[in-house]
Amino acid sequence: MLKNFNILLTSLVLFAPSINSSDLNALECKEGKPEVFFISPSENIVSSTGVIDLKFGIKNFNIAPAGHIACDSGHHHLLINVPLPDLTRPIPSDENHIHYGKGQTSDTINLPKGVHKLRLVLGNFAHIPHDTPIVSDELIIEVR
Numbered sequence: 125m126l127k128n129f130n131i132l133l134t135s136l137v138l139f140a141p142s143i144n145s146s147d148l149n150a151l152e153c154k155e156g157k158p159e160v161f162f163i164s165p166s167e168n169i170v171s172s173t174g175v176i177d178l179k180f181g182i183k184n185f186n187i188a189p190a191g192h193i194a195c196d197s198g199h200h201h202l203l204i205n206v207p208l209p210d211l212t213r214p215i216p217s218d219e220n221h222i223h224y225g226k227g228q229t230s231d232t233i234n235l236p237k238g239v240h241k242l243r244l245v246l247g248n249f250a251h252i253p254h255d256t257p258i259v260s261d262e263l264i265i266e267v268r
Contacts, residue, residue, distance in 0.1 A: 151195055153195040153196050154195075157184060158196070160200070160244045160259065161180075161182075161183075162181070165265070170266045172267075174234050174235040174237065174267040176234075177230070178242075180229045184196075185197065187200070187229060188249070190223070190249060192249055197248075198249075200228065200245075201224065201244065201251070202233075202243075203221055204219070204220045204221075205241055211253040211257045215253065223251065235267050236267065239266045240264070240265045241262050242265060243262050244260035245259050245260075
């Protein structure tokens with residue numbers, strides 16, 4: 125138990141950017157079912173370069189940096205070529221589980237040749253999916 129607490133505390137310190145607490149207080153609670161999705165690309169694609177510009181979208185939810193608690197909020201995690209992790213534990217952080225703990229909503233990634241499966245998962249202030257996990261549909265990118 126102490127080990128889990130230390131891991132949580134360390135992740136909060138490492139991933140928590142400085143932000144004005146009044147900005148977080150300004151986030152409004154949302155009504156309706158939350159959704160996370162890819163704005164771009166919005167559908168499966170074939171790429172000749174492997175350079176993929178991603179834009180992430182949410183509906184009925186707020187983006188807040190890791191380490192900050194706000195109403196109906198979380199931040200994006202990009203899963204690449206992996207199944208969903210244990211949704212009751214912090215999402216791993218490695219080359220297949222990319223954290224956007226500063227509240228980023230876009231990125232450019234480089235994928236090698238092959239077929240790749242991407243998925244977004246919203247995590248709370250401690251990188252743990254919400255009680256009702258908010259997960260995107262899978263996006264398939266083929267690099268030729």
